[in-house]
Amino acid sequence: MSNDREIIINRAVQEIEEEMTVNLGIGMPTMIADKIPASKHVFLHSENGMLGIGPYPISGEEDPDLINAGKETVTAKTGASFFDNAESFAMIRGGHIDLAILGGMEVSEKGDLANWMIPGKMVKGMGGAMDIVQGAQKVVIIMNHVNKHGESKIRTACELPLTGEKVVDRLITDMAVFDFTEKGMVLTEILEGYDLASIQEKTEATFTVDEKLLEKEGSFSW
């Protein structure tokens, strides 16, 4: 795992609180599962029809009838349940999932999310992402702060087609954490190795800085 990913995942796992029902998106978010402390009781929901995902199986014990939304073989924890896809998305759309952590391509300062298609490239489909960002009680997006060309992925407005409009509650990058509130986009944390100036430089979106963070960061050179 790259260092950036590890930083993001380590920060993201802190979002998960005792007794929460959590949906983890495909890819980087799935890796969060392994980092949840064993002492914490949480239920992982998989939109293909399962509540209570366990760890990956031991080699030889894979069950083709037991996969997660990323189509990986998994196991079920004691106390799990299986259901059909309509029921699974009833849970999502009906607000019964406490927290969803998904990857992103772009996030706008209004909390818009784009993470499903790049015009001109082959469209693979949105899967369950559009339902999840509308339905989960809290939506946390995790992504690198900048793309491989060093350009901000946090935009004034998304250029890519949206997955959801004003759906992001929190954004965690390898540099910072932002909340999307009634007052707009607010910087609430600066991760190790960065300061406000570097974050401002790498962020196209306009944001304010949380008061507590301002106090703490007051000693910096700005």
Place this chain on the structure above:
Amino acid sequence: MSNDREIIINRAVQEIEEEMTVNLGIGMPTMIADKIPASKHVFLHSENGMLGIGPYPISGEEDPDLINAGKETVTAKTGASFFDNAESFAMIRGGHIDLAILGGMEVSEKGDLANWMIPGKMVKGMGGAMDIVQGAQKVVIIMNHVNKHGESKIRTACELPLTGEKVVDRLITDMAVFDFTEKGMVLTEILEGYDLASIQEKTEATFTVDEKLLEKEGSFSW
């Protein structure tokens, strides 16, 4: 059971064909169940959440968790299934019930049905009747031809509030059988003891007479 009822029930049971899924309304229609020949394999659907109603239980074997839509204790046949009310009405509304036999207060010549409320009297509610008349593949109404004042219950237009508009496929009374087709209301059978004249006299609605019946009844005095 009165003679009228028996005549109606004996005629109505002939509507039930091999392998049909059938919903029988509360009251007189429920009595049809006992008349289905044991040689005929049918599935009786109960809208409170059951497919495969069996006979009433033997005394002492009543199960309070096992009732029909009329709240009577019943049994389940081998191969039955239980489900919730949303699923039960998904079956009804989705057209998965082959035949429904319900009681009626009034039927109009257009095939409208009124069977749930009498203005000025206490309203009890429509239960599942409105769903059933819309959803079942074939809706057969059974009722006496005239009310206790001797007035036709088969009307030009229903005076009572409707349960459904143009929903009746067949009407079976103690005097006759009518089909509701694209050509309107058609008399298809005259039951024993009546002739066309007596039926015309007791029927407010306008109807035509089925050609085959006309041929057969040609020898009558009209």
Place this chain on the structure above:
Amino acid sequence: MTKVRTSFEDSLSNIKDGDTVIVGGFGLCGIPENAILALAEQGTKDLTIVSNNCGLADWGLGLLLQNHQISKMIASYVGENKVFEEQYLNGELEVELVPQGTLAERIRAGGAGIRGFYTPTGVGTPIAEGKEHKDFNGTTCILEEAITGDVSLVKAWHGDSYGNLVYRKTSRNFNPLAATAGKHTIAEVEELVDIGRLDPDTIHTPSLYVQDLLQGETYEKRIEKRTVREA
């Protein structure tokens, strides 16, 4: 981590005057007996009750009527209750009659985050008056809106401490639907079983829908119409 509570009184205190409460059961079959008794005891007023029926005069939701705790009833059939009739006729009780399938679907929609749906049920009847009509390939439908509750009361056969529920025979009826549509769902069970004893393939109500789980001490399970055949 457990959702097991021991006091109906404490759980029921989640219901406040003026709340909407969705209650499982069909007739007297599968009703949350103990929760209803505790709610009657508690005396919470001005309730909107969503339930297929309203019990008998002296049992089930009829107990709340006797206590004058219900101001509005949303149901499909209320014909078996004399107290109901009195309160309706004297204007104390508001009634919204909903076709049974539409009622079930509206509660399901509430739990599933579907805000409204088009159904042919009720078109051309008094139920359709004032509702939006729309044609779908020649079938006229009316728009019906979702129902959600502040609290839902359901009754299951078996339940585990996570809140997974299994119902028995036709006592399932409206219970799984009600369980999904309450902001706070209180489930009572005949038997509390160990985690893992319920087969994950056969759980009717997955745990996340349930907030409080209680084991009822006794169940009367009254039969409304005892019907038997000759042996």
Place this chain on the structure above:
Amino acid sequence: MTKVRTSFEDSLSNIKDGDTVIVGGFGLCGIPENAILALAEQGTKDLTIVSNNCGLADWGLGLLLQNHQISKMIASYVGENKVFEEQYLNGELEVELVPQGTLAERIRAGGAGIRGFYTPTGVGTPIAEGKEHKDFNGTTCILEEAITGDVSLVKAWHGDSYGNLVYRKTSRNFNPLAATAGKHTIAEVEELVDIGRLDPDTIHTPSLYVQDLLQGETYEKRIEKRTVREA
């Protein structure tokens, strides 16, 4: 009275050129393997396929793509199939992408006689373009319409000759929904069991949804992403 058929070929002949076919499964999990193989063999053309995914190039629905049998695909995610990409880019294949929850709900609605429903999913995205919008207590929703099929193909674990079905673990997925929404539903099962062996409380698909029931001789059950941990 039995719905058991012995020839996939005969059952699949219910599918005609130009038909809409709803197919259960999620990825390769729970797909009706034998029915798909028989449909590929049969060569029926110009099909509209409704399924969450479209298989791999050489397995599942991908086999129908290879044969150029599909003219339109309604799915939520089709990213794992190169043949798909080719046919889409050269204009041979029409694609309607639907959010997964909306797809599941549209199929359920089709089976349940609900003609359309309002959901917040997709508002503000390309999915909402051209769709009717409506506000429900401050939440903007779009109208989505039901999907029905001429034929549905589903795969279950156990089934009886009446057509009752039980699914296993996450292979349930879209199968019970598909079963309700086909005018003619063909179910294949791993094991045909005697009437009465399935507990009536735990049947996932009640018999009335199924027209043909077949027992597959073999099941490959390919795994798309074998993922394991250290022992």
